[in-house]
Amino acid sequence: MNAKIGTFNFEVESSSCDFNGQLPLPYLFNLLLKASEKHADERHFGYNDLSKQNKAWVLSRMGMYMNKYPGYDTVIRIQTWVANIERFFTRRCFRISTADDTEIGYAQTLWAAIDLETRKPCNINELGSTINDYLGAEMDFPEKKLGKIAAINNQPVLLHKPAYSDIDINGHFNSARYIERILDLFDIEQFKEKSVREFEIQYLAEALPESRLSFHLQKNDKEYFTAEIKDHQKDISTCRAAVLFG
């Protein structure tokens, strides 16, 4: 037992699986969030701890790198640890494996701690949080950098008014639902032949129930796409994603 690393098991229920009998990426992303929340709560630097200072963790970027997807009626193991702190951001990593410890993928997330009054990011080193006690986990992680994703300037493939099921408990467009709606831009045939090998997303601005969104998709290469969701009334980008099939 390494206190720096949290290990969490989850059952993969067939009711959550896609037509390939595998857990889709947005569901897996939700499990990563659950593992993060538990890991941070158990070590007293979670949402509840930060909210006492009127601050909150906000997800800024995420990348998932999958060799294989978990199948139905199996158990998956998610190991998570805080990799480092760089002033305004902390990087959390994940190793995803089957119950017998066969590695199937990795993920990383970049989090900011924002002041709920000013909505501005805080210097994480000055939070006085216990997070600093858990740095330095000795875990391998693939050489993957969460780079910036370029803006897209083409016609939207979809105009979307947020629906009841899009909005989360905080009144914002749900971060997992963004991913689901981006994958739903692709023809369903794409998922019969290929799987998403890499998915990166940058969350840039909050979308609200009254936001009017446009979805943009660009093919950069045979298997490499970028997507962008814009608030077309405010003319700002709410998120950008990069999707690599293989």
Next chain:
Amino acid sequence: MNAKIGTFNFEVESSSCDFNGQLPLPYLFNLLLKASEKHADERHFGYNDLSKQNKAWVLSRMGMYMNKYPGYDTVIRIQTWVANIERFFTRRCFRISTADDTEIGYAQTLWAAIDLETRKPCNINELGSTINDYLGAEMDFPEKKLGKIAAINNQPVLLHKPAYSDIDINGHFNSARYIERILDLFDIEQFKEKSVREFEIQYLAEALPESRLSFHLQKNDKEYFTAEIKDHQKDISTCRAAVLFG
């Protein structure tokens, strides 16, 4: 412990909740399905048992009657039992309560057992299944009948091509996703002021990835709506629903 009644507890996670901090109806419906599956499996008349005869349970109708919705970070209790068998259908009931046994709602489902080769329903009494051993649970249930829902003949409010996330492990449009997509037809404001008090759905035909669907909505009364999803190429109805707000 009454062997006829199965009791299952579920945690209500904030990541699943709507902007009211409550578990939305489609999520709750998924928990009812999980409770059904566990109850039937434990008593040896579940999916796996039926599949040995090349038969499968198919959900035909469902009704949920909610006084209150479960809030985040709580535990809910679902009790389920088989109410009766009427030749081609079996009726399963549910009582939904908080962890301290405060009743918040009821639900009922009507299931057929179909032969996977002929796709025709079987006489459930002739299945030789253990289901008959579990009839006669002594539980109260409100006077609610799963009646037929009338067809709608107006212009569609939405045309929809099934997306990757709509299709379940069996290659069909997901039964919970139908409910989610029907509730998403309503303006988001509706859920700020009111809750869904009653929701009934009749599943009439399977929709496939290649189906082309039209969504229809009809206001019958101030708070009472009916919805219908049609395969507009085949000119058949895939499901009809009735929604009562309050």
